[in-house]
Amino acid sequence: METAITTIIEALREGACVDAAWLERLVRARNRETADASRTVAKRRLLPYYWRVKSDDAARFASWNVTPEIERRLVRLLQAKPRRTASGVATVTVLTKPWPCGGDCLFCPSDVRMPKSYLSDEPACQRAERCFFDPYLQVTSRLRVLADMGHPIDKVELIVLGGTWSDYPPAYRRWFASELFRALCEFGEHASGETAARRKRYEEAGLTSNPDELARRFARAQDAVNAGVLGYNDFVQVHYDAAVPGGAARETGRTGECSETGAPNRPGSRTDASPWSAVSAWQTAAAEEVDRWHRANETARCRCVGLVVETRPDLVTFDSLVELRALGCTKVQMGIQSLDDAVLAKNARRSTSSQIARAFALLRLFGFKIHVHAMANLVGAAPAADVADYRRLVTDAAFLPDEVKLYPCALVESSRLRRLFESGAWRPYGEEELVGVLAEDVLATPAYTRISRMIRDIPSPDIMAGNKKTNLRQLVEERVRATGRPVREIRLREIATDTPAGVDLRLDVVPYATSVSDERFLQWMLPGGRIAGFLRLSLPFPADALPCGAASPLPAGCAMIREVHVYGRAAQIGRTGDAAQHQGLGRALVERACAMASEAGYGSVAVISAVGTRAYYRGLGFCDDGLYQTRRLGKPGR
Incomplete structure:
Protein backbone atom coordinates (compact mmCIF):
# COMPACT_ATOMS: atom_id res chain seq x y z
CA MET A 1 0.00 0.00 0.00
CA GLN A 79 -11.78 10.44 -3.87
CA ALA A 80 -14.58 7.88 -4.13
CA LYS A 81 -18.03 8.83 -5.46
CA PRO A 82 -17.33 12.54 -6.05
CA ARG A 83 -21.06 13.22 -6.59
CA ARG A 84 -21.56 12.74 -2.83
CA THR A 85 -20.37 16.32 -2.24
CA ALA A 86 -21.07 17.73 -5.71
CA SER A 87 -23.85 19.90 -4.34
CA GLY A 88 -21.34 21.72 -2.17
CA VAL A 89 -21.92 20.01 1.18
CA ALA A 90 -21.47 16.60 2.78
CA THR A 91 -24.87 15.06 3.43
CA VAL A 92 -25.34 12.84 6.49
CA THR A 93 -28.65 10.98 6.81
CA VAL A 94 -29.78 9.63 10.19
CA LEU A 95 -32.94 7.93 11.44
CA THR A 96 -34.93 8.33 14.62
CA LYS A 97 -35.93 5.18 16.47
CA PRO A 98 -39.15 3.29 15.63
CA TRP A 99 -42.19 5.03 17.06
CA PRO A 100 -45.97 4.94 16.66
CA CYS A 101 -47.13 6.98 13.67
CA GLY A 102 -50.12 9.30 13.69
CA GLY A 103 -51.06 8.08 10.20
CA ASP A 104 -51.81 4.72 8.64
CA CYS A 105 -51.58 5.28 4.87
CA LEU A 106 -52.45 2.38 2.58
CA PHE A 107 -49.14 2.45 0.70
CA CYS A 108 -46.85 2.89 3.71
CA PRO A 109 -44.51 -0.01 4.66
CA SER A 110 -44.79 -1.32 8.22
CA ASP A 111 -41.39 -2.79 9.07
CA VAL A 112 -41.43 -3.27 12.85
CA ARG A 113 -37.66 -2.82 13.01
CA MET A 114 -37.91 0.67 11.53
CA PRO A 115 -39.73 3.98 11.86
CA LYS A 116 -42.95 3.95 9.83
CA SER A 117 -42.48 3.91 6.04
CA TYR A 118 -38.86 2.72 6.15
CA LEU A 119 -37.48 -0.78 5.50
CA SER A 120 -34.67 -2.50 7.37
CA ASP A 121 -32.69 -3.33 4.24
CA GLU A 122 -32.55 0.23 2.90
CA PRO A 123 -28.92 1.46 3.15
CA ALA A 124 -29.51 4.35 5.56
CA CYS A 125 -31.75 2.15 7.69
CA GLN A 126 -29.11 -0.55 7.96
CA ARG A 127 -26.60 2.05 9.16
CA ALA A 128 -29.09 3.38 11.70
CA GLU A 129 -29.89 -0.06 13.10
CA ARG A 130 -26.21 -0.92 13.45
CA CYS A 131 -25.93 2.26 15.54
CA PHE A 132 -28.99 1.54 17.73
CA PHE A 133 -30.67 4.57 16.09
CA ASP A 134 -28.35 6.72 18.20
CA PRO A 135 -27.75 10.11 16.48
CA TYR A 136 -24.20 10.46 17.80
CA LEU A 137 -23.17 7.02 16.56
CA GLN A 138 -24.85 7.51 13.19
CA VAL A 139 -23.20 10.87 12.52
CA THR A 140 -19.70 9.85 13.58
CA SER A 141 -19.91 6.61 11.60
CA ARG A 142 -20.97 8.40 8.44
CA LEU A 143 -18.43 11.20 8.81
CA ARG A 144 -15.64 8.63 9.12
CA VAL A 145 -16.73 6.93 5.88
CA LEU A 146 -16.96 10.24 4.00
CA ALA A 147 -13.57 11.38 5.29
CA ASP A 148 -11.96 8.09 4.30
CA MET A 149 -13.45 8.51 0.82
CA GLY A 150 -11.72 11.87 0.49
CA HIS A 151 -14.70 14.18 0.93
CA PRO A 152 -14.47 17.45 2.86
CA ILE A 153 -16.63 17.14 5.97
CA ASP A 154 -16.43 20.62 7.42
CA LYS A 155 -19.80 21.64 5.92
CA VAL A 156 -22.45 19.04 6.78
CA GLU A 157 -26.16 18.91 5.99
CA LEU A 158 -27.97 16.69 8.50
CA ILE A 159 -31.08 14.95 7.19
CA VAL A 160 -33.26 13.38 9.89
CA LEU A 161 -35.59 10.68 8.59
CA GLY A 162 -37.93 8.42 10.47
CA GLY A 163 -41.64 8.89 10.08
CA THR A 164 -43.00 12.11 11.57
CA TRP A 165 -40.71 14.24 13.72
CA SER A 166 -43.58 15.87 15.63
CA ASP A 167 -44.92 12.48 16.76
CA TYR A 168 -41.91 11.99 19.06
CA PRO A 169 -41.88 13.40 22.64
CA PRO A 170 -40.37 16.90 22.97
CA ALA A 171 -37.59 15.71 25.32
CA TYR A 172 -36.54 13.05 22.78
CA ARG A 173 -36.55 15.62 19.98
CA ARG A 174 -34.27 17.89 22.01
CA TRP A 175 -31.97 14.98 22.87
CA PHE A 176 -31.75 13.82 19.28
CA ALA A 177 -30.92 17.32 18.02
CA SER A 178 -28.34 18.02 20.72
CA GLU A 179 -26.59 14.70 20.04
CA LEU A 180 -26.41 15.47 16.32
CA PHE A 181 -24.54 18.69 17.04
CA ARG A 182 -22.41 17.07 19.73
CA ALA A 183 -21.28 14.45 17.22
CA LEU A 184 -20.24 17.15 14.74
CA CYS A 185 -18.35 19.05 17.45
CA GLU A 186 -16.51 16.04 18.86
CA PHE A 187 -15.71 14.22 15.61
CA GLY A 188 -12.06 13.24 15.69
CA GLU A 189 -10.02 12.48 18.78
CA HIS A 190 -12.92 12.63 21.27
CA ALA A 191 -15.37 10.57 19.25
CA SER A 192 -13.73 7.14 19.42
CA GLY A 193 -13.94 6.82 23.19
CA GLU A 194 -17.49 8.14 23.29
CA THR A 195 -18.72 5.80 20.55
CA ALA A 196 -17.24 2.78 22.33
CA ALA A 197 -18.86 3.79 25.61
CA ARG A 198 -22.24 4.30 23.96
CA ARG A 199 -22.20 0.96 22.20
CA LYS A 200 -21.36 -0.74 25.47
CA ARG A 201 -24.24 1.04 27.19
CA TYR A 202 -26.76 -0.13 24.58
CA GLU A 203 -25.44 -3.67 24.70
CA GLU A 204 -25.58 -3.74 28.51
CA ALA A 205 -29.23 -2.70 28.23
CA GLY A 206 -29.87 -5.85 26.20
CA LEU A 207 -29.93 -4.40 22.68
CA THR A 208 -28.10 -5.86 19.71
CA SER A 209 -27.01 -4.42 16.39
CA ASN A 210 -26.49 -7.82 14.77
CA PRO A 211 -28.81 -7.91 11.72
CA ASP A 212 -29.25 -11.70 11.78
CA GLU A 213 -30.21 -11.67 15.45
CA LEU A 214 -32.59 -8.75 14.89
CA ALA A 215 -34.22 -10.54 11.97
CA ARG A 216 -34.76 -13.59 14.19
CA ARG A 217 -36.18 -11.57 17.08
CA PHE A 218 -38.64 -9.67 14.91
CA ALA A 219 -39.66 -12.40 12.44
CA ARG A 220 -42.88 -13.49 14.15
CA ALA A 221 -44.03 -9.96 14.86
CA GLN A 222 -43.38 -8.96 11.24
CA ASP A 223 -45.33 -11.94 9.96
CA ALA A 224 -48.25 -10.92 12.18
CA VAL A 225 -48.15 -7.33 10.88
CA ASN A 226 -47.96 -8.51 7.27
CA ALA A 227 -50.97 -10.76 7.84
CA GLY A 228 -52.97 -7.95 9.39
CA VAL A 229 -53.18 -9.75 12.76
CA LEU A 230 -51.08 -7.16 14.57
CA GLY A 231 -50.93 -3.41 14.08
CA TYR A 232 -47.57 -1.70 13.54
CA ASN A 233 -48.35 0.98 16.12
CA ASP A 234 -49.46 -1.58 18.69
CA PHE A 235 -46.22 -3.52 18.45
CA VAL A 236 -43.91 -0.50 18.32
CA GLN A 237 -45.70 1.22 21.19
CA VAL A 238 -44.95 -1.70 23.49
CA HIS A 239 -41.58 -2.91 22.24
CA TYR A 240 -39.90 0.49 21.95
CA ASP A 241 -41.45 1.88 25.14
CA ALA A 242 -43.41 4.59 23.36
CA ALA A 243 -44.19 6.31 26.62
CA VAL A 244 -46.34 9.24 27.60
CA PRO A 245 -45.10 11.71 30.29
CA GLY A 246 -44.54 9.77 33.48
CA GLY A 247 -42.92 6.82 31.74
CA ALA A 248 -45.92 4.53 31.34
CA ALA A 249 -46.53 3.02 27.94
CA ARG A 250 -49.79 4.09 26.34
CA GLU A 251 -52.71 1.72 26.89
CA THR A 252 -54.49 1.03 23.64
CA GLY A 253 -56.91 -1.74 24.52
CA ARG A 254 -55.72 -3.49 21.37
CA THR A 255 -53.31 -6.31 20.70
CA GLY A 256 -49.83 -5.62 22.06
CA GLU A 257 -46.40 -7.06 21.37
CA CYS A 258 -45.86 -10.54 19.98
CA SER A 259 -44.13 -12.95 22.31
CA GLU A 260 -41.13 -15.01 21.28
CA THR A 261 -43.55 -17.67 20.09
CA GLY A 262 -45.31 -15.19 17.84
CA ALA A 263 -48.50 -15.04 19.87
CA PRO A 264 -49.70 -11.54 20.76
CA ASN A 265 -49.76 -10.66 24.44
CA ARG A 266 -53.04 -9.71 26.07
CA PRO A 267 -54.67 -6.48 24.83
CA GLY A 268 -53.20 -3.35 26.35
CA SER A 269 -50.25 -5.18 27.90
CA ARG A 270 -46.63 -4.07 27.83
CA THR A 271 -43.36 -5.89 28.23
CA ASP A 272 -41.51 -4.29 31.14
CA ALA A 273 -38.39 -6.24 30.24
CA SER A 274 -38.04 -4.46 26.88
CA PRO A 275 -34.46 -3.17 26.64
CA TRP A 276 -35.78 0.08 25.17
CA SER A 277 -37.44 0.94 28.50
CA ALA A 278 -34.05 1.62 30.10
CA VAL A 279 -32.70 3.31 26.98
CA SER A 280 -35.68 5.66 26.68
CA ALA A 281 -35.08 6.92 30.22
CA TRP A 282 -31.83 8.66 29.23
CA GLN A 283 -32.82 9.76 25.72
CA THR A 284 -33.94 13.18 26.96
CA ALA A 285 -32.43 16.65 27.02
CA ALA A 286 -33.32 20.18 28.04
CA ALA A 287 -33.23 23.20 25.75
CA GLU A 288 -30.04 24.41 27.45
CA GLU A 289 -28.20 21.31 26.20
CA VAL A 290 -29.23 22.07 22.63
CA ASP A 291 -28.04 25.66 22.96
CA ARG A 292 -24.71 24.50 24.39
CA TRP A 293 -23.88 22.35 21.39
CA HIS A 294 -25.18 24.99 18.99
CA ARG A 295 -22.67 27.49 20.36
CA ALA A 296 -19.87 24.93 20.14
CA ASN A 297 -20.74 24.06 16.55
CA GLU A 298 -20.36 27.65 15.34
CA THR A 299 -16.59 27.19 15.35
CA ALA A 300 -16.28 23.39 15.18
CA ARG A 301 -14.29 21.45 12.61
CA CYS A 302 -17.51 19.95 11.23
CA ARG A 303 -20.24 22.60 11.06
CA CYS A 304 -23.90 22.08 10.40
CA VAL A 305 -24.93 24.06 7.32
CA GLY A 306 -28.44 22.59 7.22
CA LEU A 307 -30.75 20.52 9.40
CA VAL A 308 -33.72 18.77 7.78
CA VAL A 309 -36.63 16.95 9.45
CA GLU A 310 -39.78 15.19 8.20
CA THR A 311 -43.34 15.98 9.21
CA ARG A 312 -46.95 15.91 7.98
CA PRO A 313 -48.96 18.93 6.80
CA ASP A 314 -51.53 18.58 9.58
CA LEU A 315 -48.78 18.93 12.20
CA VAL A 316 -47.31 22.17 10.82
CA THR A 317 -48.30 24.87 13.31
CA PHE A 318 -46.84 28.19 14.42
CA ASP A 319 -45.59 26.67 17.70
CA SER A 320 -44.09 23.57 16.04
CA LEU A 321 -42.10 25.78 13.67
CA VAL A 322 -40.82 27.93 16.53
CA GLU A 323 -39.49 24.74 18.12
CA LEU A 324 -37.88 23.59 14.87
CA ARG A 325 -36.05 26.89 14.55
CA ALA A 326 -34.88 26.64 18.16
CA LEU A 327 -33.43 23.21 17.35
CA GLY A 328 -31.54 24.65 14.36
CA CYS A 329 -33.76 23.31 11.59
CA THR A 330 -33.56 25.04 8.19
CA LYS A 331 -35.54 22.74 5.86
CA VAL A 332 -38.71 20.68 6.28
CA GLN A 333 -39.56 17.58 4.29
CA MET A 334 -43.30 17.14 4.09
CA GLY A 335 -45.20 14.21 2.66
CA ILE A 336 -48.11 15.59 0.68
CA GLN A 337 -48.37 12.77 -1.92
CA SER A 338 -51.29 14.44 -3.75
CA LEU A 339 -53.41 17.61 -3.81
CA ASP A 340 -56.55 15.70 -4.79
CA ASP A 341 -58.71 15.34 -1.66
CA ALA A 342 -60.55 12.33 -3.07
CA VAL A 343 -57.27 10.52 -3.77
CA LEU A 344 -55.91 11.46 -0.33
CA ALA A 345 -59.02 10.01 1.32
CA LYS A 346 -58.86 6.78 -0.68
CA ASN A 347 -55.26 6.28 0.48
CA ALA A 348 -56.12 6.96 4.14
CA ARG A 349 -54.13 10.16 4.23
CA ARG A 350 -55.10 12.39 7.14
CA SER A 351 -54.21 15.62 5.37
CA THR A 352 -56.35 17.69 3.02
CA SER A 353 -55.33 20.11 0.29
CA SER A 354 -56.38 23.04 2.49
CA GLN A 355 -54.12 21.79 5.31
CA ILE A 356 -51.29 21.40 2.81
CA ALA A 357 -51.80 24.98 1.61
CA ARG A 358 -51.78 26.27 5.20
CA ALA A 359 -48.58 24.33 5.92
CA PHE A 360 -46.90 25.84 2.84
CA ALA A 361 -47.89 29.34 3.96
CA LEU A 362 -46.50 28.92 7.48
CA LEU A 363 -43.29 27.21 6.37
CA ARG A 364 -42.59 29.97 3.84
CA LEU A 365 -43.27 32.77 6.33
CA PHE A 366 -40.84 31.12 8.75
CA GLY A 367 -38.23 30.95 5.99
CA PHE A 368 -37.94 27.16 5.82
CA LYS A 369 -36.95 25.49 2.58
CA ILE A 370 -39.96 23.40 1.60
CA HIS A 371 -39.15 19.90 0.36
CA VAL A 372 -42.23 17.86 -0.49
CA HIS A 373 -42.88 14.22 -1.38
CA ALA A 374 -45.29 13.71 -4.29
CA MET A 375 -46.48 10.25 -5.26
CA ALA A 376 -47.82 9.12 -8.61
CA ASN A 377 -49.98 6.02 -9.09
CA LEU A 378 -51.84 6.18 -5.79
CA VAL A 379 -55.15 4.40 -5.29
CA GLY A 380 -57.77 6.28 -7.31
CA ALA A 381 -55.22 8.10 -9.47
CA ALA A 382 -54.64 7.91 -13.23
CA PRO A 383 -51.71 9.04 -15.41
CA ALA A 384 -53.41 12.15 -16.85
CA ALA A 385 -54.74 13.14 -13.42
CA ASP A 386 -51.28 12.70 -11.89
CA VAL A 387 -49.76 15.04 -14.47
CA ALA A 388 -52.46 17.64 -13.78
CA ASP A 389 -52.03 17.27 -10.02
CA TYR A 390 -48.29 17.88 -10.22
CA ARG A 391 -48.80 20.84 -12.53
CA ARG A 392 -51.06 22.35 -9.88
CA LEU A 393 -48.36 21.79 -7.25
CA VAL A 394 -45.80 23.80 -9.24
CA THR A 395 -48.11 26.54 -10.59
CA ASP A 396 -50.71 27.26 -7.88
CA ALA A 397 -49.57 30.16 -5.64
CA ALA A 398 -50.74 28.23 -2.58
CA PHE A 399 -47.97 25.66 -3.05
CA LEU A 400 -44.80 26.10 -5.23
CA PRO A 401 -42.24 23.88 -3.41
CA ASP A 402 -38.49 24.48 -3.41
CA GLU A 403 -37.66 20.79 -3.75
CA VAL A 404 -39.62 17.69 -4.72
CA LYS A 405 -39.17 13.97 -4.33
CA LEU A 406 -41.18 12.18 -7.00
CA TYR A 407 -41.94 8.74 -5.60
CA PRO A 408 -43.98 6.37 -7.77
CA CYS A 409 -46.18 4.21 -5.56
CA ALA A 410 -44.69 0.73 -5.12
CA LEU A 411 -46.18 -2.22 -3.28
CA VAL A 412 -44.27 -3.80 -0.40
CA GLU A 413 -45.55 -6.77 1.53
CA SER A 414 -46.10 -5.02 4.86
CA SER A 415 -48.34 -2.26 3.48
CA ARG A 416 -52.14 -2.35 3.54
CA LEU A 417 -52.10 -1.67 -0.20
CA ARG A 418 -51.42 -5.38 -0.67
CA ARG A 419 -55.09 -6.26 -0.15
CA LEU A 420 -56.21 -3.86 -2.87
CA PHE A 421 -53.59 -5.19 -5.26
CA GLU A 422 -54.66 -8.77 -4.64
CA SER A 423 -58.31 -7.86 -5.20
CA GLY A 424 -57.50 -5.96 -8.41
CA ALA A 425 -58.60 -2.59 -6.96
CA TRP A 426 -55.12 -1.11 -7.56
CA ARG A 427 -52.55 -1.76 -10.24
CA PRO A 428 -49.10 -0.28 -10.82
CA TYR A 429 -48.51 1.77 -13.95
CA GLY A 430 -46.57 0.12 -16.73
CA GLU A 431 -43.10 1.46 -17.47
CA GLU A 432 -44.28 3.46 -20.48
CA GLU A 433 -47.06 5.12 -18.46
CA LEU A 434 -44.82 5.87 -15.49
CA VAL A 435 -41.94 7.31 -17.51
CA GLY A 436 -44.43 9.45 -19.42
CA VAL A 437 -45.93 10.89 -16.22
CA LEU A 438 -42.55 11.65 -14.67
CA ALA A 439 -41.20 13.19 -17.88
CA GLU A 440 -44.15 15.59 -17.99
CA ASP A 441 -43.52 16.43 -14.33
CA VAL A 442 -39.89 17.29 -15.06
CA LEU A 443 -40.87 19.51 -17.97
CA ALA A 444 -43.47 21.32 -15.84
CA THR A 445 -41.02 22.04 -13.02
CA PRO A 446 -40.03 25.73 -12.76
CA ALA A 447 -36.50 27.11 -12.57
CA TYR A 448 -36.61 27.59 -8.80
CA THR A 449 -37.53 23.97 -7.96
CA ARG A 450 -35.19 20.99 -7.66
CA ILE A 451 -36.34 17.39 -8.17
CA SER A 452 -34.03 15.67 -5.72
CA ARG A 453 -35.12 12.05 -6.24
CA MET A 454 -37.39 9.83 -8.31
CA ILE A 455 -37.18 6.53 -6.46
CA ARG A 456 -36.83 5.32 -2.89
CA ASP A 457 -33.88 3.14 -1.90
CA ILE A 458 -36.22 0.17 -1.55
CA PRO A 459 -34.35 -3.01 -2.52
CA SER A 460 -35.90 -4.76 -5.51
CA PRO A 461 -36.75 -8.00 -3.61
CA ASP A 462 -39.00 -5.99 -1.27
CA ILE A 463 -41.13 -4.62 -4.12
CA MET A 464 -44.04 -6.92 -4.91
CA ALA A 465 -45.41 -4.68 -7.68
CA GLY A 466 -44.35 -1.39 -9.21
CA ASN A 467 -41.13 0.08 -10.53
CA LYS A 468 -38.00 -1.92 -9.71
CA LYS A 469 -35.59 -0.14 -12.05
CA THR A 470 -32.90 1.77 -10.19
CA ASN A 471 -32.15 3.78 -13.36
CA LEU A 472 -35.69 5.16 -13.60
CA ARG A 473 -34.43 8.73 -13.51
CA GLN A 474 -32.12 8.03 -16.44
CA LEU A 475 -35.05 6.67 -18.46
CA VAL A 476 -37.10 9.76 -17.62
CA GLU A 477 -34.30 12.13 -18.59
CA GLU A 478 -33.85 10.33 -21.90
CA ARG A 479 -37.57 10.78 -22.57
CA VAL A 480 -37.32 14.47 -21.64
CA ARG A 481 -34.38 15.04 -24.02
CA ALA A 482 -36.27 13.30 -26.80
CA THR A 483 -39.06 15.88 -26.57
CA GLY A 484 -36.68 18.73 -27.40
CA ARG A 485 -38.50 20.90 -24.87
CA PRO A 486 -36.50 23.11 -22.47
CA VAL A 487 -35.81 21.90 -18.94
CA ARG A 488 -35.74 24.48 -16.14
CA GLU A 489 -35.55 22.15 -13.10
CA ILE A 490 -32.45 22.80 -10.96
CA ARG A 491 -30.88 19.36 -10.64
CA LEU A 492 -30.52 18.86 -14.37
CA ARG A 493 -28.84 22.27 -14.62
CA GLU A 494 -26.48 22.31 -11.61
CA ILE A 495 -22.77 22.28 -12.38
CA ALA A 496 -22.06 19.34 -10.03
CA THR A 497 -18.28 18.78 -9.93
CA ASP A 498 -17.52 21.04 -12.87
CA THR A 499 -15.51 24.22 -12.44
CA PRO A 500 -17.23 27.39 -13.66
CA ALA A 501 -15.33 30.14 -15.38
CA GLY A 502 -16.19 33.27 -13.42
CA VAL A 503 -16.16 35.52 -16.47
CA ASP A 504 -18.93 33.47 -18.05
CA LEU A 505 -21.33 33.77 -15.12
CA ARG A 506 -24.36 36.04 -15.23
CA LEU A 507 -26.93 36.79 -12.55
CA ASP A 508 -30.51 35.97 -13.49
CA VAL A 509 -33.58 36.76 -11.36
CA VAL A 510 -36.80 34.72 -11.54
CA PRO A 511 -39.74 36.47 -9.82
CA TYR A 512 -42.86 34.60 -8.76
CA ALA A 513 -45.73 35.12 -6.32
CA THR A 514 -47.05 32.82 -3.59
CA SER A 515 -50.11 33.17 -1.37
CA VAL A 516 -48.03 34.93 1.31
CA SER A 517 -45.14 36.62 -0.47
CA ASP A 518 -43.40 37.84 -3.55
CA GLU A 519 -40.40 35.61 -4.20
CA ARG A 520 -37.14 36.27 -6.04
CA PHE A 521 -34.97 33.38 -7.18
CA LEU A 522 -31.49 34.73 -7.90
CA GLN A 523 -29.27 32.34 -9.84
CA TRP A 524 -25.70 32.43 -11.15
CA MET A 525 -25.89 30.96 -14.63
CA LEU A 526 -23.39 29.74 -17.18
CA PRO A 527 -23.96 29.82 -20.95
CA GLY A 528 -26.51 27.17 -21.82
CA GLY A 529 -28.50 27.69 -18.62
CA ARG A 530 -26.40 25.69 -16.17
CA ILE A 531 -26.52 26.93 -12.59
CA ALA A 532 -23.57 27.58 -10.25
CA GLY A 533 -25.45 28.98 -7.26
CA PHE A 534 -28.69 30.54 -6.14
CA LEU A 535 -30.48 32.50 -3.44
CA ARG A 536 -34.15 32.44 -2.40
CA LEU A 537 -35.45 35.85 -1.31
CA SER A 538 -38.93 36.17 0.18
CA LEU A 539 -40.77 39.49 0.43
CA PRO A 540 -43.69 38.71 2.79
CA PHE A 541 -47.05 40.39 2.38
CA PRO A 542 -48.38 42.61 5.22
CA ALA A 543 -50.21 40.77 8.01
CA ASP A 544 -53.63 41.92 6.78
CA ALA A 545 -52.96 40.40 3.35
CA LEU A 546 -52.07 36.92 4.60
CA PRO A 547 -54.54 34.02 4.22
CA CYS A 548 -56.51 32.92 7.27
CA GLY A 549 -54.42 30.87 9.68
CA ALA A 550 -51.07 32.20 8.45
CA ALA A 551 -48.89 34.34 10.71
CA SER A 552 -45.32 35.55 10.33
CA PRO A 553 -42.63 35.34 13.03
CA LEU A 554 -40.96 38.42 11.51
CA PRO A 555 -41.69 42.06 12.33
CA ALA A 556 -43.42 44.15 9.67
CA GLY A 557 -41.13 45.33 6.91
CA CYS A 558 -38.63 42.48 7.22
CA ALA A 559 -37.69 40.40 4.17
CA MET A 560 -36.33 36.84 4.41
CA ILE A 561 -33.41 35.06 2.77
CA ARG A 562 -34.57 31.45 2.82
CA GLU A 563 -31.56 29.78 1.19
CA VAL A 564 -28.14 30.51 -0.23
CA HIS A 565 -26.46 27.67 -2.08
CA VAL A 566 -23.33 27.54 -4.23
CA TYR A 567 -22.78 24.38 -6.26
CA GLY A 568 -19.59 22.69 -7.31
CA ARG A 569 -17.18 20.38 -5.55
CA ALA A 570 -17.27 21.09 -1.81
CA ALA A 571 -14.38 23.30 -0.68
CA GLN A 572 -13.14 23.47 2.89
CA ILE A 573 -14.04 26.47 5.03
CA GLY A 574 -11.49 29.25 4.69
CA ARG A 575 -9.84 27.81 1.57
CA THR A 576 -10.12 28.80 -2.03
CA GLY A 577 -9.49 26.72 -5.10
CA ASP A 578 -10.81 26.24 -8.60
CA ALA A 579 -14.29 25.20 -7.48
CA ALA A 580 -17.29 27.53 -7.35
CA GLN A 581 -17.33 27.65 -3.57
CA HIS A 582 -15.50 30.40 -1.70
CA GLN A 583 -15.18 32.57 -4.80
CA GLY A 584 -17.51 35.26 -3.48
CA LEU A 585 -20.59 34.03 -5.35
CA GLY A 586 -22.63 33.62 -2.16
CA ARG A 587 -21.64 37.04 -0.83
CA ALA A 588 -22.59 38.67 -4.13
CA LEU A 589 -25.98 36.96 -4.04
CA VAL A 590 -26.64 38.19 -0.49
CA GLU A 591 -25.69 41.76 -1.36
CA ARG A 592 -27.93 41.78 -4.41
CA ALA A 593 -30.82 40.33 -2.38
CA CYS A 594 -30.41 43.00 0.30
CA ALA A 595 -30.44 45.69 -2.38
CA MET A 596 -33.59 44.22 -3.94
CA ALA A 597 -35.34 44.10 -0.55
CA SER A 598 -34.39 47.71 0.12
CA GLU A 599 -35.63 48.80 -3.31
CA ALA A 600 -38.93 47.05 -2.55
CA GLY A 601 -39.36 49.13 0.61
CA TYR A 602 -38.27 46.64 3.28
CA GLY A 603 -36.28 48.05 6.20
CA SER A 604 -34.49 44.87 7.21
CA VAL A 605 -33.75 41.37 6.00
CA ALA A 606 -33.58 38.15 8.04
CA VAL A 607 -31.75 34.97 7.12
CA ILE A 608 -32.74 31.50 8.30
CA SER A 609 -29.13 30.64 8.97
CA ALA A 610 -27.94 27.21 10.00
CA VAL A 611 -25.97 26.95 13.22
CA GLY A 612 -22.69 26.43 11.35
CA THR A 613 -23.22 29.43 9.05
CA ARG A 614 -23.90 32.01 11.76
CA ALA A 615 -20.29 33.25 11.70
CA TYR A 616 -20.45 33.61 7.90
CA TYR A 617 -23.53 35.83 8.09
CA ARG A 618 -22.07 37.90 10.92
CA GLY A 619 -19.27 38.68 8.51
CA LEU A 620 -21.87 39.98 6.06
CA GLY A 621 -23.35 42.39 8.58
CA PHE A 622 -26.09 40.21 10.08
CA CYS A 623 -26.70 40.20 13.84
CA ASP A 624 -28.10 37.39 15.99
CA ASP A 625 -31.78 38.13 16.56
CA GLY A 626 -33.77 35.36 18.24
CA LEU A 627 -34.69 32.63 15.78
CA TYR A 628 -32.88 34.37 12.90
CA GLN A 629 -30.04 36.70 12.03
CA THR A 630 -31.07 40.11 10.72
CA ARG A 631 -29.50 43.07 8.96
CA ARG A 632 -30.81 46.61 8.79
CA LEU A 633 -31.14 48.05 5.30
CA GLY A 634 -30.39 51.58 4.21
CA LYS A 635 -32.75 53.61 2.12
CA PRO A 636 -32.65 52.97 -1.63
CA GLY A 637 -29.79 54.84 -3.23
CA ARG A 638 -27.67 55.02 -0.09
Missing part, protein backbone atom coordinates in the same frame (compact mmCIF):
# COMPACT_ATOMS: atom_id res chain seq x y z
CA GLU A 2 2.80 2.42 0.91
CA THR A 3 4.60 1.76 -2.37
CA ALA A 4 1.47 2.65 -4.32
CA ILE A 5 0.95 5.87 -2.33
CA THR A 6 4.56 7.02 -2.64
CA THR A 7 4.53 6.23 -6.37
CA ILE A 8 1.46 8.47 -6.79
CA ILE A 9 3.03 11.24 -4.71
CA GLU A 10 6.23 11.15 -6.75
CA ALA A 11 4.31 11.25 -10.03
CA LEU A 12 2.32 14.26 -8.81
CA ARG A 13 5.52 15.97 -7.70
CA GLU A 14 7.05 15.46 -11.14
CA GLY A 15 3.97 16.89 -12.85
CA ALA A 16 3.04 13.67 -14.64
CA CYS A 17 -0.42 13.22 -16.15
CA VAL A 18 -1.99 11.36 -13.24
CA ASP A 19 -5.62 10.52 -13.97
CA ALA A 20 -8.08 7.67 -13.36
CA ALA A 21 -6.64 5.54 -16.18
CA TRP A 22 -3.10 6.04 -14.86
CA LEU A 23 -4.24 5.03 -11.36
CA GLU A 24 -5.96 1.91 -12.67
CA ARG A 25 -2.76 0.82 -14.45
CA LEU A 26 -0.76 1.41 -11.27
CA VAL A 27 -3.16 -0.67 -9.15
CA ARG A 28 -3.09 -3.56 -11.64
CA ALA A 29 0.70 -3.48 -11.77
CA ARG A 30 1.07 -3.46 -8.01
CA ASN A 31 -1.35 -6.39 -7.62
CA ARG A 32 0.50 -8.45 -10.21
CA GLU A 33 3.64 -8.00 -8.10
CA THR A 34 1.91 -9.00 -4.86
CA ALA A 35 1.42 -12.68 -4.08
CA ASP A 36 -0.14 -12.03 -0.65
CA ALA A 37 -3.88 -11.43 -1.13
CA SER A 38 -4.10 -9.56 2.18
CA ARG A 39 -1.84 -6.86 0.71
CA THR A 40 -3.86 -6.34 -2.46
CA VAL A 41 -4.06 -2.70 -3.51
CA ALA A 42 -7.47 -1.15 -4.20
CA LYS A 43 -8.37 2.47 -4.85
CA ARG A 44 -10.87 2.52 -1.99
CA ARG A 45 -8.12 1.48 0.45
CA LEU A 46 -5.50 4.00 -0.59
CA LEU A 47 -6.99 7.17 0.85
CA PRO A 48 -7.90 5.67 4.25
CA TYR A 49 -4.32 4.37 4.42
CA TYR A 50 -2.97 7.84 3.61
CA TRP A 51 -5.10 9.48 6.33
CA ARG A 52 -4.12 6.80 8.84
CA VAL A 53 -0.40 7.38 8.28
CA LYS A 54 -0.82 11.15 8.42
CA SER A 55 -2.69 10.86 11.72
CA ASP A 56 -0.78 8.07 13.48
CA ASP A 57 2.76 7.92 12.04
CA ALA A 58 4.25 11.41 11.89
CA ALA A 59 7.77 10.25 11.02
CA ARG A 60 6.68 8.16 8.06
CA PHE A 61 4.35 10.87 6.80
CA ALA A 62 7.14 13.48 7.02
CA SER A 63 9.35 11.25 4.86
CA TRP A 64 6.79 11.44 2.07
CA ASN A 65 7.24 15.24 1.88
CA VAL A 66 3.66 15.99 0.87
CA THR A 67 2.92 19.65 0.15
CA PRO A 68 -0.64 21.04 0.51
CA GLU A 69 -0.95 21.23 -3.29
CA ILE A 70 0.13 17.61 -3.76
CA GLU A 71 -2.30 16.50 -1.05
CA ARG A 72 -5.13 18.38 -2.75
CA ARG A 73 -4.42 16.64 -6.07
CA LEU A 74 -3.93 13.27 -4.35
CA VAL A 75 -7.27 13.49 -2.56
CA ARG A 76 -9.06 14.50 -5.74
CA LEU A 77 -7.54 11.53 -7.59
CA LEU A 78 -8.43 9.00 -4.89
